[in-house]
Amino acid sequence: MMGKETIEQQYKKEPKRWYRNLLIAIFLVVAFSWSFSTVHLKITPQGAGVAGKIISGIFHPDTTLLFNFTSSGVAYLLLETICIAFLGTIVGSILSIPLSFLAAVNIVPKPIAVIFRTIIMAIRTIPPLIYGLMFIRVTGGGPFTGLLTMSLCSIGMLSKLFIEAIEDLDIRILESLDALGCTTFQKIRYGILPQLFSAFMSTIIYRFDMNLRDATVLGLVGAGGIGAPLIFAMSSYRWNQVGAILVGLILLILLIELFSTRIRIKLARG
Amino acid sequence: MELYDKIFKPKKMELSNGKVVLEKASRAPFILIVLVLAILLSAKITGFQLSILIERGGQFFVILLRMFSPPDLSYIGKVINPLVDTIKMSFLGSFVGSLLAIPFAILAASNLVNNRVVLIVVRLFLSIVRTLPTLVSALIATYIFGLGTMAGTIAILLFTFSYVGKQLYEQIETVDMGPFEAMEAIGANRAKGFLSAIMPQVLPAYLSVCLFCFEGNVRYASILGYVGAGGLGLALNEKIGWRQYDSVGTILIVLFLTVVCIESFSHYIRTKLT
Numbered sequence: 001m002m003g004k005e006t007i008e009q010q011y012k013k014e015p016k017r018w019y020r021n022l023l024i025a026i027f028l029v030v031a032f033s034w035s036f037s038t039v040h041l042k043i044t045p046q047g048a049g050v051a052g053k054i055i056s057g058i059f060h061p062d063t064t065l066l067f068n069f070t071s072s073g074v075a076y077l078l079l080e081t082i083c084i085a086f087l088g089t090i091v092g093s094i095l096s097i098p099l100s101f102l103a104a105v106n107i108v109p110k111p112i113a114v115i116f117r118t119i120i121m122a123i124r125t126i127p128p129l130i131y132g133l134m135f136i137r138v139t140g141g142g143p144f145t146g147l148l149t150m151s152l153c154s155i156g157m158l159s160k161l162f163i164e165a166i167e168d169l170d171i172r173i174l175e176s177l178d179a180l181g182c183t184t185f186q187k188i189r190y191g192i193l194p195q196l197f198s199a200f201m202s203t204i205i206y207r208f209d210m211n212l213r214d215a216t217v218l219g220l221v222g223a224g225g226i227g228a229p230l231i232f233a234m235s236s237y238r239w240n241q242v243g244a245i246l247v248g249l250i251l252l253i254l255l256i257e258l259f260s261t262r263i264r265i266k267l268a269r270g
Numbered sequence: 271m272e273l274y275d276k277i278f279k280p281k282k283m284e285l286s287n288g289k290v291v292l293e294k295a296s297r298a299p300f301i302l303i304v305l306v307l308a309i310l311l312s313a314k315i316t317g318f319q320l321s322i323l324i325e326r327g328g329q330f331f332v333i334l335l336r337m338f339s340p341p342d343l344s345y346i347g348k349v350i351n352p353l354v355d356t357i358k359m360s361f362l363g364s365f366v367g368s369l370l371a372i373p374f375a376i377l378a379a380s381n382l383v384n385n386r387v388v389l390i391v392v393r394l395f396l397s398i399v400r401t402l403p404t405l406v407s408a409l410i411a412t413y414i415f416g417l418g419t420m421a422g423t424i425a426i427l428l429f430t431f432s433y434v435g436k437q438l439y440e441q442i443e444t445v446d447m448g449p450f451e452a453m454e455a456i457g458a459n460r461a462k463g464f465l466s467a468i469m470p471q472v473l474p475a476y477l478s479v480c481l482f483c484f485e486g487n488v489r490y491a492s493i494l495g496y497v498g499a500g501g502l503g504l505a506l507n508e509k510i511g512w513r514q515y516d517s518v519g520t521i522l523i524v525l526f527l528t529v530v531c532i533e534s535f536s537h538y539i540r541t542k543l544t
Contacts, residue, residue, distance in 0.1 A: 028365070031361060031365075032361075032362070032365060034358070035357075035358035035359070035361045035362040035365075036362060037358070038354075038355050038358045038359070038419050038500075047413065047414040047415060047416070048414070050413040050414055051410075051413075054410060054413075079315065080315055080316070082312075083311065083312035083315040083316050084312075084316055086308060086309075086312050087309065087312040087313060087316055087318060090309065121526075121529075121530065121533075122526060124489075125489065125522065125525055125526040125529050126522060127489075127492055127493040127503075127506070128493065129493055129496060129506075129510075130333075130506075130510075130518070133333060133510060134330050134332075134333045134334060135330060137326075137329040137330065137332060137333065138322070138323065138326045138327060138329045138330050139322055139323075139326070142316075142317060143315065143316040143317060144316050144317045144318060144319070144322070146316070147316045147318060148323075213401070213403045214403065216403045216405060216406055217403065217405050217493070220405070220496055220497075224316070227405075230406065230409075231409065231497075234409060234410075234413070246402075246406070249401070249403075249406075250398060250401045250402070253401040254397060254398075254401055257397070257401070
């Protein structure tokens with residue numbers, strides 16, 4: 001009977017957390033009912049019909065639009081979206097690298113890091129649409145605006161993850177390089193770059209993935225990509241075209257995600 | 271990649287003990303060339319021109335200056351209500367979405383479900399829901415549920431559901447199965463085993479993912495109003511339309527402060543969780 005007693009003793013040692021859990025549960029229930037007050041569950045009379053039409057549109061996409069290779073076809077629009085996301089990610093990472101070094105506490109003094117962190121956070125809070133509007137004044141609509149918007153929007157997440165990678169730098173490697181008598185350049189080339197490269201690449205590829213998804217937002221302000229045709233097709237109730245665009249978009253994002261996870265797993269394993 | 275090794279022969283090195291070691295040719299030049307070509311192509315398609323940027327770059331700051339010099343602080347009173355709506359939308363969407371994600375994540379975890387068909391179907395479903403950009407699902411939701419907060423909540427719910435679902439099933443798959451097997455060995459059924467052997471292992475990570483999602487949703491909810499899905503975005507859209515940029519500045523400042531508060535709160539909880 002030794003076993004049973006030990007088990008019961010162990011049970012008694014278990015920390016009593018029920019009051020804390022009760023508090024959290026009450027908080028959640030209150031917040032839930034409070035937030036339910038603004039949401040009115042109702043389906044518009046034509047709502048169910050529209051849902052059916054979108055689904056049937058996805059299964060019967062407008063094939064002429066889907067396999068049209070001119071500049072108004074889905075293929076070209078998707079290519080344009082990829083290009084916006086790709087170049088946007090690259091410009092964004094070029095901008096975020098210096099910012100993240102300036103915001104990492106193991107590189108610069110704390111006050112400077114805090115200032116740069118606040119700047120990064122402010123950049124992140126402004127919604128993409130506002131950047132779109134600001135850049136339209138510079139370049140006047142089109143994919144170039146989308147590119148610039150994407151690059152500014154990427155800064156927030158990119159530099160957040162870059163900073164984490166920089167703060168995880170293993171200083172001992174630099175010390176051993178010092179002990180070997182390496183120059184500053186050699187220390188950067190052999191001590192810092194190999195440590196950061198794979199983490200940075202993985203972050204950039206992940207962000208490219210997200211940018212591709214977010215690039216649909218840009219269409220709203222006329223900044224190129226596949227968003228605008230999608231919204232036009234929807235507001236004029238051409239569900240087959242909506243279906244064609246959605247099919248293209250979903251396939252593209254799935255494909256890119258597959259590739260990017262593969263590359264990132266490879267990078268993580270070295 | 272084998273073809274690459276045939277074209278660029280690996281370098282042979284002979285060690286002092288007579289062993290021959292092959293050093294594969296670096297792929298860096300190949301990747302670099304592809305990257306440069308991709309950049310050139312993208313620059314051509316998007317019409318990237320540095321000269322425009324240098325010439326007219328100053329225009330970027332025109333709206334920025336109008337927003338913050340000075341922001342129309344008297345407008346704050348009217349911002350509070352839509353802001354609360356936005357927070358409510360994101361809370362409700364995140365809450366329901368992360369609860370809904372649990373059963374799907376269990377069905378998508380390969381160490382709990384042995385049926386390959388179920389695994390593939392559930393994972394594909396999660397992936398497809400995740401590929402739908404939030405703004406697009408919000409747009410579709412406005413057609414189904416009408417304009418207003420409901421559509422935004424649904425869009426947030428869908429995003430949270432797919433994101434938390436994926437993270438959770440990946441978490442469940444990395445769990446230590448030992449305790450679960452022990453529970454089964456002493457006669458517990460699978461549900462009981464899950465609750466007492468697997469859930470404690472994934473719970474902190476799950477909560478932290480949910481909080482992270484909620485954090486992002488508050489920021490994201492602010493633009494859903496653009497397609498008529500309620501909340502702060504509605505006010506934002508209206509003020510941009512009327513070119514009252516000083517009010518836009520106020521909205522952004524309020525949004526920034528809220529996001530900072532929520533982020534530091536959730537950051538605090540997340541550091542406690544792990």
